[in-house]
Amino acid sequence: MSAPLLPCPFCGTKPYISQPMAGAKWWEVSCSDEDCGAMGQSCPNVDDAIAVWNRRTPPPADQVVSS
Secondary structure, three states: OOOOOOOOOOOOOOEEEEOOOOOOOOEEEEEOOOOOOOEOOOEOOHHHHHHHHHOOOOOOHHHOOOO
C-alpha cells in the first residue's frame, strides 16, 4: 500500500501522481500549483515515486533563521 503524499516542500500545495503513459514505465509526483512547478524524480513504481517525494532534508544549521 502506498504512503500518503506530503504537501509540496516549496509551496505547501497538494501534489499529484503522474501515471505512466502507454508504453512508459516511470512514475512521478508533482506539485499541482502551476506557478511552483516542483517535480519529483522519475521512478519505476508508484511507491518509490511517493517515497522520493516525501523525503525531506532539513536545511543546514547555518541557514536556519530563528524568530
